[in-house]
Amino acid sequence: MGIAFFITLLSLVACNKDSGSDNSNVVPANLTVTAQISEDNSGNVAFVATATNAATYEYDFGNGVYQTVPTGKVTYTYPASGNYTVNVTAKSATGSTIKKSVPVAVTVAQTLVWADEFNTPGAPDPAKWGYDIGNGDNGWGNNELQYYTNRLENAQVSNGTLKITAKKEAFSGRAYTSARLLTKGKFAAKYGKIEARAKLPVGVGTWPAIWMLGANIDQVGWPACGEIDIMEHKGSDLNRIYGTLHYPGRSGGNAHGNTTVISNATTEFNIYTVEWTPTVLKFAVNGKEFHSVNNSNNIPFNHDFFIILNCAMGGGFAGPVDPAFTAATMEVDYIRVYK
The missing domain is CATH 2.60.120.200 (Jelly Rolls)
Structure with missing residues (x-):
């Protein structure tokens, strides 16, 4: 019984170590991005990005402006009307990434x-x-x-x-x-x-x-x-x-x-x-x-x-x-x- 118990204990320790190794290399998955364009022609667009195992999100707003957002939620104000392709990169704590692009058509009223x-x-x-x-x-x-x-x-x-x-x-x-x-x-x-x-x-x-x-x-x-x-x-x-x-x-x-x-x-x-x-x-x-x-x-x-x-x-x-x-x-x- 003593030998069997010892082997079982070693197996549990090995499983725990393998589990920790898998977590350290986890890859983000299931990235979704939504964009809510303001109807007042202010240029405001509210973005929400979510992904499994993501620690942070990087937004490329399609006009040369970038922003890193830990929560995935951000509102960006476009300075000019246009059709933009927004690229979002979800990144895990260890640097693994997944990407998604969404188009937005923005109208900005001018005074x-x-x-x-x-x-x-x-x-x-x-x-x-x-x-x-x-x-x-x-x-x-x-x-x-x-x-x-x-x-x-x-x-x-x-x-x-x-x-x-x-x-x-x-x-x-x-x-x-x-x-x-x-x-x-x-x-x-x-x-x-x-x-x-x-x-x-x-x-x-x-x-x-x-x-x-x-x-x-x-x-x-x-x-x-x-x-x-x-x-x-x-x-x-x-x-x-x-x-x-x-x-x-x-x-x-x-x-x-x-x-x-x-x-x-x-x-x-x-x-x-x-x-x-x-x-x-x-x-x-x-x-x-x-x-x-x-x-x-x-x-x-x-x-x-x-x-x-x-x-x-x-x-x-x-x-x-x-x-x-x-x-x-x-x-x-x-x-x-x-x-």
Whole structure:
């Protein structure tokens, strides 16, 4: 009996050791993930993940944002509308994992935070717009041929639109005049949707632009401040719209950009947009996206930017001006900023 009892005891000890070994290598199983999307268009989505033998859960929200959640329950607020694939990884105490993906379609309502509808005739609203005056000798420009003024002849609101007119005329040593309006010191935005409805000028050598510069440009200079070109067009390449980012390592001819071709840039009003979040900048014409750039802390697009409207002549981008050119106008119906 004594020997039998001893053998039985050894067997029990061995079973206990084997059981402990199995527990130390347990693998999560039966992972389920639910997503409850808020109906108030706030961007809030409540996630619940459960799995057998899971000690923690890692969420990849599908937009470059990650979060580790011990309980599996988390509410995440998406900053922009979109269709996202959420990846959830359940992890055991020893590091074994199981994964599951779920799609979510999120609608985020945006609020208008700043706008100019250009409904008051006369000079552009001085509470919203200032002017860059002069030529490229001021330290800005790309070997362009115009002299920027604050005259009504070059920038005027009438019949519900802002008209920036480039003219062939001798002025302060230059052969052309135009205007460059900016919200610097009056309004700046960090993230949001910036939208402009505009009709572009006709003429080889014209270079209209709707764009933004980092509000810290006076402190860090260009391109360190960052530049967001929502729309550029050159009259020598009719109907091709440029959307571009400039920043250190990707500036000038090496900028991060793309183009799209439309049929009526100079004959009809079109809507030019950039949607800008902490994770991405998306460029679109009439709601059709044609370029996107992932945002991060490694590029300078996470601080305030101001808005610029101008029509340049010639220079490194637009090229030679048609000798027959006399005048051309960019009309802007509105500028709106949503957040």
